[in-house]
Amino acid sequence: xxxxxxxxxxxxxxxLLPRKLRRNIFIGIGTLAFKxxxxxxxxxxxxLKFIYGEEVNGKFVEETTKYSFKLLLxxxxxxxxxxxxxxxxxxENISFENLEVxxxxxxxxxxIIFVTSHYGAWELGGSMVSTLVEPLMxxxxxxxxxYFQDYLLSTRAQSRIKYVEKHGATKGILKQLRSGGAxxxxxxxxxxxxxxxxxxxxxxxxxxxxSTAYFARKFDAALIPVLIHxxxxxxxxxxxxxxxxxxxxxxxxxxxYESTRMQSEWLSKEILKAPKPWFWLHRRxxxxxxxxxxx
Numbered sequence: 001x002x003x004x005x006x007x008x009x010x011x012x013x014x015x016l017l018p019r020k021l022r023r024n025i026f027i028g029i030g031t032l033a034f035k036x037x038x039x040x041x042x043x044x045x046x047x048l049k050f051i052y053g054e055e056v057n058g059k060f061v062e063e064t065t066k067y068s069f070k071l072l073l074x075x076x077x078x079x080x081x082x083x084x085x086x087x088x089x090x091x092e093n094i095s096f097e098n099l100e101v102x103x104x105x106x107x108x109x110x111x112i113i114f115v116t117s118h119y120g121a122w123e124l125g126g127s128m129v130s131t132l133v134e135p136l137m138x139x140x141x142x143x144x145x146x147y148f149q150d151y152l153l154s155t156r157a158q159s160r161i162k163y164v165e166k167h168g169a170t171k172g173i174l175k176q177l178r179s180g181g182a183x184x185x186x187x188x189x190x191x192x193x194x195x196x197x198x199x200x201x202x203x204x205x206x207x208x209x210x211s212t213a214y215f216a217r218k219f220d221a222a223l224i225p226v227l228i229h230x231x232x233x234x235x236x237x238x239x240x241x242x243x244x245x246x247x248x249x250x251x252x253x254x255x256x257y258e259s260t261r262m263q264s265e266w267l268s269k270e271i272l273k274a275p276k277p278w279f280w281l282h283r284r285x286x287x288x289x290x291x292x293x294x295x
Contacts (some may be wrong), residue, residue, distance in 0.1 A: 004147040015084050030073035034066050038135050044280045050292045051202050067276045078124040083155050094128050097239040105222035112182040116226045118279035125228030127159035135160040137176040137183045139169045177219045197260040200266050206288050213259035225266050
């Protein structure tokens with residue numbers, strides 16, 4: 001508890017600083033983390049070698065690792081700023097691409113499942129979509145520290161985000177979609193085999209989350225992929241991709257598989273096109289290929 005209150009005091013101090021200075025402080029912390037966190041530097045290396053091969057370019061590995069730490073800190077900064085800035089201030093550097101995909105689903109009064117990833121400024125992207133486009137429900141994993149969990153969830157609530165805890169989340173999701181609402185699901189996390197379909201992800205046979213496919217079929221929901229992009233880490237474009245329309249036949253299992261495969265194919269393509277913004281610090285394959293992290 002004491003540590004949390006010290007953090008809140010530190011947060012108030014940081015928010016008194018000019019935005020550019022505050023941003024540079026967080027980038028500096030990310031640089032220090034890159035220099036001293038051997039454990040997570042190793043995770044990035046293991047992931048990159050797994051995907052690109054043992055002879056992956058050393059410069060690419062270093063740049064991607066540095067950027068991974070930078071992104072993590074900037075995501076935390078965006079969370080902090082969302083507690084103190086008005087929506088008008090937050091959206092100054094935000095634009096949307098292909099928004100008509102969402103508008104079409106809204107006009108058809110369809111529930112929406114936003115398929116997304118730990119890519120770029122995902123915290124900022126989620127809050128901006130929920131505030132400016134469509135209120136969202138998200139699933140969160142319970143944290144060990146209740147104070148920081150409440151801090152994070154209360155921040156998201158300011159952006160019209162509803163949330164349900166991972167264990168027992170299905171009931172809340174069903175209610176949200178049944179009412180015609182929207183949910184956002186991160187499909188790039190490590191999962192148990194029972195929760196997924198084994199499909200190609202970044203060139204590796206991987207269990208990929210299948211609940212998005214199941215819910216989309218059950219409620220005839222629009223499956224809309226979305227990522228947030230930036231070229232300078234200051235100005236952002238939230239891009240909605242064309243709706244994924246999987247087959248709907250009498251073979252439910254085959255349709256769920258194909259929908260999951262299509263989602264994984266989309267995300268793989270985007271990550272391989274611009275890999276640095278993906279969250280390489282995560283041990284994505286620890287269940288599918290545990291040997292990757294034992295080297």
